[in-house]
Amino acid sequence: MSEGEIPSLLSLCVDAVKNELVRGDDLLPIVKELPWDLLDALASRLPPLGLEKLQTAMAYGDWDDGEFADEGLRNGRKRGRSWKFNAAWRNLSKVRWPELDIGIEPLDWQRIYWEMHLQNCLDAVAEIASLPSFDGRLSETRIPESILGLIGCEGFVHNSTCDYSELHHHCQQFGYYARCLRLQNVLCGAEISHLLRNSRLQRLELRWIRSKEHIAGLCKLLSQNSESLTSLELIHCKLSSASIDEICCSLSRKSVQTHGIKSFSISTSNFIETNPLSLPLGLVSFLSSGMSLYSLKLSDNHLGRNFAKMVFGTLINASSSLSILDLSDNNISGWLSELYWRSPSGPPIPLGTGKSLQSLRVLNLRPHRLY
Structure with missing residues (x-):
């Protein structure tokens, strides 16, 4: 007007x-x-x-x-x-969100709205929880008035029937709509699985996961959403073999001995064991049992030749339909011979004759020299 x-x-x-x-x-x-x-x-x-x-x-x-x-x-x-x-x-x-560009027009804008609103709330709480002076509970952290005003709740936050002043109110009311979320490490504590208990997450992006406490909180959340989760991405994380085991085991569906992950990515992270003698057993099981696994990205993690060779070896005998494999920006140069398996009674067999890699369409090994 x-x-x-x-x-x-x-x-x-x-x-x-x-x-x-x-x-x-x-x-x-x-x-x-x-x-x-x-x-x-x-x-x-x-x-x-x-x-x-x-x-x-x-x-x-x-x-x-x-x-x-x-x-x-x-x-x-x-x-x-x-x-x-x-x-x-x-x-x-x-x-x-005037800059919003989500490609194909969604059928449910109500879900999109509250999912993005919840992400804004989580980002605001993560910023507060990252301060050295923070010593409270995530669930009781107050949501900024600027966010409350955007949903029409300004001035009413203390009303008994409209109390949206703290994070847990938003998770309880709108967590149901969340399918795709991005979580900072400070959010991956003991509280997060309870806060998001109403969610059925399909895509999850994690950043700066480094401590045992982060891993414990994350794994509980993963297990809670193992039936619905199809995409997991970890960025800027520090991971031991034990933590990789825990993460992969948490993805297994309770009803069957497999998982429903289609896209799995660990990038720009620090593997404590970059060139181990064997892969973490949880990762081997994950790669071997993923009937739905379509994309695997392990890039810019300082991984060595032995790690890459074992990943390829595991995938050869896997039953997945892997289409995209990204091992770029690691330390795997000079491994041309590793692309072949020596048969005791015949010539070298090119890596790719295994049923898993027959479906491979994209292989990213940039910028490695393969000889």
Whole structure:
């Protein structure tokens, strides 16, 4: 509304209703009875928290029971309402993150919005928890007012029915929407698996994992999401053979002796044992049992020739359908002979005749000399 413009009665009513929706739930039964045109107008103007409450109430209420005698018409109206809610979430997402570029248009902008909001909350808490003076609990860390204002919760954080002042409130309310998250090391403590207990993570990016405490918290989170997780990326980490074992074992699904990881990446990290005599048993099991493993990236980790040779050897006999293998920026130059296996009764066999590597389409060994 431009400066000096007189607000309409509708605008005044919508403003009053949206404030009440954020404060509490008393108006929801009344709002649900509004005509569709007014509901559409309200949905398009609600802040995220109010829109969340309204959509949840409409989804679980009896608002369309018996309203239309024709089932097809009723389902059509429901799809129409769903589409308009989704359009409202899309607009809210574009306003809050104008640089947002997620490629293919998603079907569920509500999920996208709250996932990104939760990521913002986690990033803010990580920044606070990284301070030397921090000695509190992650769950009780206060969310900045600047973030609370973006969901329409400014001024209401101490209301008994609208307390979103601390991280655990956001994890409990919106963790369900999270599929892809990025976590700093300070977040990977004992609390994180409980905070994200409602999430079913599919992609997880970890940074600066270095201590036993980080590994313990991370592994509990991985185990908790082993049935849903398909992508794991570790960056700037310090990993021992024991910690790699723990991570890989945590990815195994409880129902079967395998995992569902499609993309596994450790990059720009420090392996404590860079050229061991044998691979960590957990990593061997991970590479051997991953029917879904599509991409494996172990780049810029200062790994030696022996490590690379053992990875190749394990993959040759694996049952995965690996398509992308990245061992770039390690210390594996001069290993042309390692690309062949010597047969006791015949000529050298090129590495790649194994059933796993037959599916290999991308091999990145930059910038190594293979002779």
